[in-house]
Amino acid sequence: MLRQLFDEQTRRDGEDAVFQNILQAIDRFCQTVRNQQQLHERFYRLELFASSFASVLDELEQSRYAAAKFGQRVRKQYESEMTDEELQDYKLFLYFYKNAFIRVFSALDKLGYFLNEMFEVHTEKVKPKFSYFTVLRQMHQRKIHPDLEEQLYKLKxxxxEPMQRLREKRNTEIHYLNVEILNDLAALRRQFADSMRVENIAANMADLDAAYDMVVQSMQAVFVHAVRSVRKG
Structure with missing residues (x-):
């Protein structure tokens, strides 16, 4: 959808092999659940939840793609040197970049919920509001599906390092900024407008690309393992 902003066609099958692989893994899980007899009801709820991961990944991939495209249009290092058009591209880069890294952690937390339910980790008994990383710790401590947990731990x-940098930005974006801080930042921006250096777009995109790789590889590992588990009963 967002590719239309650049007069491009929608993403074609095979354009992103990793993306296609995870979609196939999700579909195999859903098909495996449908083909099994006498499964517990929670598996059918998990099938419905798993099917939603396709749109979760699609939204993340599109935001990442748009951030990269707008970032490529930014040439100047200072906002004061930019034309109106380039400044607009820079602002659009920031918008989609922030949107993408927020979606990274949203996707992981949804994956954590799936893990918790699929393998009955019961993380909610330890921490009512838990993240993907909390579920991983619980799996490790309780030795739940250790082969899968080891794969996910290695990816983590x-x-x-890139995930930590993005986590700090996510926390700042969502939790810490209030009206007073925004007013202070606006005052500083006006004071130093001529020397306001833009974000390091290449470094930011490298972190975002790494985070995207972690998400899709983690999902791939989870759904491949989930299919095996369902087939084993």
Missing amino acids: ERYR
């Missing part, structure tokens, strides 16, 4: 460690 591989992408620890």
Whole structure:
């Protein structure tokens, strides 16, 4: 959908092999549940929840794509040097970049909910409002599906640094900014407008790309393992 902003066709099958692989893994899980007999009712709820991951991933991928495209149009290092058109592209980059990294953590938390329900981790007994990473800790401590937990832990460690940077930005974006702080930032922006350096777009996109890779690889591991688990009964 967002590709239309750049007069491009919608994403074609095969354009993103990793994206297609995870969609296929989700579909296999849903089909496997439908084909099984006498499963507990919660599996059918999980099938409905799993089917929603396709749109979750689609929205994340599109936001990431749009951020990259608008970021490529920004050439100047200072806002004061930009034309109105380039400044607009920069603002659109920031919009889709923020949208994308917020969706990264939203997707992971949804995956955490699926893990918790699928493998009966019962994380809610330890922490009523839990994240994906809390579920992983519970799986590790209770030795629940250790082979899957090990895969997910390795992915978490591989992408620890970019994820930490994005987590700090997410927390600032969602939790910390209030009206007083925004007013202070606006005053500083006016004071130093001529020397206001833009975000490091390349570095930001590298972190976002890494986070996207973590999300899709983690989902792939979860749904491949979930299919095996359902087939084993």
